[in-house]
Amino acid sequence: MNAPDQGRLALDPARHGAAIALAVIVIFNLIVTPNFFQPQTLFVNISQMATIAIVAMGMTLVIATGGIDLSVGAVMALAGALAPLIFLSDFAQANPALGLIAAIGVPILIALCCGVFNGLLVSRFGVQPIVATLILFISGRGLAQVLTNGNLQTFSHPSFSYLGTGRVLGLPFQGWLVLIIAILLSWVVARSTFGRQLLAVGGNERAARLSGIPVHRVKIGAYVICAGLAGLAGLIVVAINSASDAARIGNLMELDAIAAAVVGGTLLQGGRAPIFGAILGAVIIQLVKYTLLANGIADEVALIAKAAIIIAAVYLQQARKE
Template sequence: MTTVTSEETMRTDYTSRLKDHGGLIALAIILVFNILVTPNFLHTQTLAVNISQVATIAIVAMGMTLVIATGGIDLSVGAVMALSGALAPLIFLSDFGQAYPVLGLIAALLFPLLAALVCGMFNGIIVSVLKVQPIIATLILFISGRGIAQVLTNGNLQTFSNPEFSYLGTGKILGFPFQGWLALAIACLLFWVVNRTIFGRYLLAIGGNERAARLAGGPVRGVKIGAYVICSVLSGLAGLIVVAINSASDAARNGNLMELDAIAAAVVGGALLQGGKAPIFGAILGAVIIQLVKYTLLANGVEDEVALIAKAAIILAAVYIQQARKE
């Protein structure tokens, strides 16, 4: 008979707390380091830039969290951002947009999101109906989506001037960036959806045990398609935000490597790669960590390539913690 000492129990509790609150601990360490070492970290302009970047990552990461909760993955989020971002300036610069500015503004907001919705339907149907592995299914749009965006724009940088549209990326409410408020509103809505609706219950059930959810009569196909649609629409919104910030659209750069940031943020925030869990606010925490790691390295003279390695290390650490929780 094995006797568990109080010291071993305390050690186990301490380790468990580290695993459960690793993200918050990592965030605290990064913040303290930047406050002490990085010049102008607490400057208003620096905070505004970081919040803007965090909001974009967080919006996509929340959608990615829903997809991961079903046991899937979406590699096409960056391409959807590029496609959505390419469509808006095309509408502004068209004869219709020039002749009818108000209708052009509405169209520039709605049509890119509609295109993103179609992309999500495409991914969801291939995954749930044709039974193609998610990583392969979404790889199709990962490759073709950005190509379509570049064809639409002839590979050219599109610049425009529309203060109303630019407010999406540069506006502020009570001194806080508008896209930050938007990200928080989306988080609250998705948190309610996941925890208070039938869709949310089936979403987690599918990720936990898809076969059992199907045998119980759950709308597995519909919920999976819904998760991919939400992810793509949020990616399209993020693409519009990036374009609004810059008042320009570059199909080759908009959303580039966002799939890496979104997956990293979701996993760091507590999403389980095998599915069954959708920590929406955890995705925001993960986005903050990912952005601050990138900012910290660049602000202290570390090359961007090293930041990519750091992101990969963060994902590896998060996956290791997930595995450790199972033991």
């Protein structure tokens, strides 16, 4: 076997860094962490990973346009605050079926409106994405706390709880939901006109505009999808706990989502949207948190670990370009 053949067979850290990292984490846990391969551990990690993956897929689309969305955690909190309020309303008590539809539909609709707000600020008014989404990052969670008076909201609704506790073929419902969303978004990115336009905008916005691509609409679309998925993730968190805490839902999710997207191969300068890569990144982020927790390491260390993961991912991206 000649040298070029050996090079093709070898694992390149710049291209396969995420897969290598995942393998190392799994092997470490198999050796060190008790009960790592037990079904209950698998279910817990899938449930926790699902919300990160759902938000990370939306974040991937935004980053692919050359943007960023810091408001996803606040959108999760806002959606999570609205669902119990609807369930506990007189309307929902008198009309359980319509109440369920409203408790899912209204928060998602509000989340989509948040995406329109972010997209308009970025595309129509030329506000830098980090500044535009910082507005909702600050005000969105505050609005959620105002709506709930800062109180923990508890409720019980079996059909709604299925979002967070249901099982399909023995696996958490959220895991299947992640797979369905990933397949749909992968098709959109690879096959649809919107997907091709989105990558073109991120690759070279000026050239995309000169070629007639509706840059404003593409950017707004990316932010709308991202916010809608964040709203869905917020509902899943509420469904898992049968309770809503506006101060905690989605807290620091923007960091997890960005980290998962970057680790999964999304280029920060835009032009690339690996949807399944975002899921791989979410798995890594979740397993890092689980590994630290299972081995008695403080939660604060997880923040340092996430920062190190992002730095490593960005370094590998640069190495791949050279």
